[in-house]
Every structure is written in structure tokens, then in C-alpha cells.
Amino acid sequence: MCSGSVSPHHILRAFQEGVDGVLVGGCRLGDCHYQTGNYMTDKRMRLLKGFLPFYGIEPERLRVRWVSSAEASELVETISDFTKELIELGPSPLRRSPVLQRVSKDSMNRYHENLSGFGS
Amino acid sequence: MRTLAVLDHEDNQVREDLNFLRDYVMQLFEKEMIKAFVGYRREGGHLIPAIFRTIGELDFMELDHDEVCNVERYPIGDICRRLLDSWPEGKLGVMVRGCDERALFEMSKWNQVDLDRLVLVGIACSGEWIKKCGCKKPYPDNLIVGKPVVDFTYSNTLGAYLESLSIEERKVFWDEAFIRCIKCYGCRNICPVCFCRDCSLEDPLLVKPGQTPAEFPIFHLVRALHMAGRCIDCGLCEETCPAHIPLRTLYRKINAIMEEELGYQTGVKDNEVCPLNKV
Ligand code: SF4
Numbered sequence: 001m002c003s004g005s006v007s008p009h010h011i012l013r014a015f016q017e018g019v020d021g022v023l024v025g026g027c028r029l030g031d032c033h034y035q036t037g038n039y040m041t042d043k044r045m046r047l048l049k050g051f052l053p054f055y056g057i058e059p060e061r062l063r064v065r066w067v068s069s070a071e072a073s074e075l076v077e078t079i080s081d082f083t084k085e086l087i088e089l090g091p092s093p094l095r096r097s098p099v100l101q102r103v104s105k106d107s108m109n110r111y112h113e114n115l116s117g118f119g120s
Numbered sequence: 121m122r123t124l125a126v127l128d129h130e131d132n133q134v135r136e137d138l139n140f141l142r143d144y145v146m147q148l149f150e151k152e153m154i155k156a157f158v159g160y161r162r163e164g165g166h167l168i169p170a171i172f173r174t175i176g177e178l179d180f181m182e183l184d185h186d187e188v189c190n191v192e193r194y195p196i197g198d199i200c201r202r203l204l205d206s207w208p209e210g211k212l213g214v215m216v217r218g219c220d221e222r223a224l225f226e227m228s229k230w231n232q233v234d235l236d237r238l239v240l241v242g243i244a245c246s247g248e249w250i251k252k253c254g255c256k257k258p259y260p261d262n263l264i265v266g267k268p269v270v271d272f273t274y275s276n277t278l279g280a281y282l283e284s285l286s287i288e289e290r291k292v293f294w295d296e297a298f299i300r301c302i303k304c305y306g307c308r309n310i311c312p313v314c315f316c317r318d319c320s321l322e323d324p325l326l327v328k329p330g331q332t333p334a335e336f337p338i339f340h341l342v343r344a345l346h347m348a349g350r351c352i353d354c355g356l357c358e359e360t361c362p363a364h365i366p367l368r369t370l371y372r373k374i375n376a377i378m379e380e381e382l383g384y385q386t387g388v389k390d391n392e393v394c395p396l397n398k399v
Pocket residue numbers: 307310311312313314347350351352353354355356357358368371
């Protein structure tokens with residue numbers, strides 16, 4: 001399957017499910033079976049990687065590597081390196097921090113106070 | 121609330137601008153440059169978008185009065201797209217603010233509107249409104265009515281503040297915001313550049329259906345990603361959101377990345393198209 005068929009939405013869904021990291025592997029740039037699929041992947045992933053930390057997910061949890069299924073040893077190496085780094089990073093913040101269950105009066109007031117300073 | 125003085129057009133500037141606009145549009149009709157004009161009229165004390173088909177109807181045309189800072193805005197770009205689609209011949213005149221024009225420029229690049237079928241009649245936003253709204257370019261390229269205010273400073277205060285926080289603090293901020301969402305889809309419905317027929321936000325494989333708050337963060341992140349290379353920072357979504365979620369800040373960020381990483385700026389009339397749409 002071409003890496004160009006991986007929508008950033010799929011990756012967001014994976015993070016929502018609580019995965020610790022996502023690895024997107026594609027053929028080397030210029031080697032795409034569909035000519036340009038991985039160039040599209042590159043653009044989408046750069047956007048997503050830049051955006052994730054603005055919400056609160058470390059960008060290191062998304063990795064994009066140009067290594068195809070034909071390069072077995074590189075693929076294995078990439079996966080084990082990534083796994084090692086993810087273990088160091090610890091569990092995903094979507095699992096780590098307790099999800100607020102409801103909006104309390106206090107949190108509502110705090111929210112409005114915080115925002116009022118920004119004229120929003 | 122809008123004051124009676126405004127309803128009666130005691131304000132000279134508004135009356136002057138309105139007369140100028142009526143004359144201008146009248147000429148467009150006379151020269152047969154347009155078949156109809158999209159402007160505003162007043163209904164139940166509110167200013168609403170309306171279509172004017174004849175010179176006679178222009179008597180009912182109204183202008184907003186910015187100084188009271190209670191500007192009533194609508195997704196004019198979206199309205200034009202729908203009108204042009206269902207009305208396959210002839211040109212449409214349309215009154216645009218800076219944001220409306222940016223939306224139309226962007227939509228034309230996404231092949232959603234044909235600019236050749238539109239005659240843009242631009243109006244500048246007032247200084248008072250600019251302070252409240254805070255967009256980068258509060259006047260259209262095709263400026264016809266009013267004077268553009270150019271001496272203002274653009275600032276993305278909340279965005280800058282969030283960038284100064286730690287990643288953990290940012291997540292808490294956004295979670296506290298997102299948990300308030302009542303999933304009314306107002307942000308999507310009001311957006312002038314949201315044109316997909318099947319919306320990802322309603323795809324049960326992406327966002328769990330049937331629950332409030334909308335499943336977060338995914339609901340908001342999916343929408344943000346979809347606004348990459350599209351959002352023209354009109355702020356209608358944030359104005360609409362009943363939960364006061366600072367959505368604009370979110371979409372400003374994704375488009376800042378779009379500009380830095382992929383060199384694309386939304387809402388500008390040039391020959392570029394969104395890099396996500398081309399090889
Ligand atoms: S500011 Fe909101 S409503 Fe306006 S274009 Fe961007 S996403 Fe759409």
C-alpha cells in the first residue's frame with residue numbers, strides 16, 4: 001500500500017486510541033510506484049508533525065521514514081529504534097493525563113478568566 | 121443591542137456610504153454587468169444577506185454600522201458558491217469585506233467558485249471592528265466603499281501565549297476547551313470555506329458518533345487539519361461557537377505551519393494553489 005494513502009486523519013485516530021507512537025514508512029523519494037505518492041505523504045506529515053505539539057502530543061511520537069518493504073534490515077532497524085525511543089518517552093499523553101470527566105463550575109470560571117485576557 | 125439611531129441612519133457616514141453603494145450597484149445593473157447583487161437588508165432588526173434582482177429593489181439595501189461594533193457577518197463566500205451552483209448563467213455582484221473576499225479567492229483555487237462570474241464590491245472594516253476582530257487584512261483588494269484602515273498591529277496573543285507554555289500545559293488548556301464542545305457543528309456550518317459533501321467529522325470511523333462532548337481531541341484536530349491551506353481567518357467559527365472554544369487560534373497555527381513548511385498563504389489572489397492539491 002502506498003504511503004500516500006495514509007491520511008493524517010488515520011494517524012489522529014490512532015493517537016486517539018492511545019497509541020504511543022505512529023511510524024509511517026514509505027518508499028524512497030523518487031522511487032514511488034505511483035510516481036508521487038510519497039511526496040504527498042511528506043507534505044502531509046510535515047504539517048501534522050508541526051501541529052501535534054500545539055495540542056499536546058510530542059512530535060517525536062510521529063515518525064516518517066523512507067524505507068520500503070523491500071529493505072528488510074533497514075525496516076527492522078527503524079522499528080526497533082523507534083520502539084526504544086518510545087519506551088523512553090513513556091506512555092502517550094492521551095493515556096497519561098486523566099481526562100476531565102465533566103466541566104465543573106470552578107473549571108468553567110477559570111476558563112473564562114483565562115480567556116478574557118486575550119479578547120477572545 | 122443595535123441602537124435606534126443606527127436603524128434610522130442618523131449616522132452621516134453610513135448614509136453616505138450606503139448612497140454611494142446603491143449608485144455603484146445601480147450602474148452595474150445599467151451596464152448589464154450583473155444579473156443580481158448579493159448585499160444586505162434589514163429583517164426584524166437584523167442585517168441579513170439578501171439577493172437584489174432589480175434596480176428598484178436596491179431601495180431596500182442596507183449597510184452595517186461598524187462603530188457600534190456589533191457587526192453582523194455571514195459566510196458570504198459560501199452563499200455565493202451555492203448561488204452560482206444553482207444558477208448556472210450570468211454574473212453575480214457581491215458585497216465583500218476583506219474576509220469574504222479572501223474566502224472567495226481561496227474557494228476559486230479549490231475550484232469551488234468561478235471568479236469570472238462574480239463582480240466583487242468591497243467594503244472596508246472600521247477601526248473599531250478591526251480591534252475586536254483582529255484579522256490581518258481588514259479590507260478587500262477590490263475596495264469600493266469606505267477607507268481602509270491600515271495602521272493597526274496584528275497580534276495572535278493567545279497563540280503566542282500557548283506557544284510559551286510547556287507541551288503538558290498546552291494539552292490541559294486545549295482539553296479544558298474541547299470538553300466544553302456540544303457538537304453543534306456550528307464551526308463547520310458557518311465556515312465559508314467548508315464545502316465537502318461528506319464531512320469527516322461525521323465519519324463514524326474517525327469520530328465516535330452520538331456523544332457529547334464531541335470525542336476530543338480528534339474532532340477538533342481533524343477539523344484543524346482540514347483547514348490547512350483553506351482557513352482564511354475570518355473568525356466566524358469562533359464567533360459562532362457556543363462553547364467559547366478559541367478555534368481560530370487552532371487554525372491559525374496549522375496555517376502558520378502551512379506557510380513556513382510548504383510556503384502557501386491562504387486567501388491571496390495569485391497563481392499558487394494549495395500544495396496539498398498538487399504534486
Ligand atoms: S476562521 Fe473559522 S469559519 Fe473562518 S475560514 Fe477559518 S475555519 Fe472557517
